[in-house]
């Protein structure tokens with residue numbers, strides 16, 4: 001009789017279910033700790049939301065746009081050296097040459113093209129990913 005009682009209590013199949021994946025939690029991109037979905041930073045490592053979301057405006061974005069007064073400088077500032085050098089030494093002189101030619105042909109109206117070129121450069125440099133690693137990046141990468 002006591003044997004059957006023991007049998008009832010003992011079950012072969014493990015009753016532990018896989019962790020319920022809560023929809024309002026998210027794993028930390030760096031260490032995998034579960035954090036609230038709207039967490040601004042990780043509680044266990046130095047991950048911050050700003051570090052992985054490039055859509056948010058940062059000081060470096062504004063600086064890059066300012067530097068784009070000289071097209072290409074902003075790109076170089078953000079670490080896009082090849083793109084920046086191309087813009088600075090190739091694309092911009094060509095754009096200026098075309099704008100001047102157009103200005104001669106259309107009595108100054110062609111210079112308006114340059115305004116759009118400039119705006120395009122500045123919008124682009126704002127949106128591109130910042131390739132310059134943040135100063136604190138080597139703290140969290142110890143393996």
Ligand SMILES: [Zn+2]
Pocket residue numbers: 028029030031032033042043044045046047
């Ligand atoms: Zn973390």
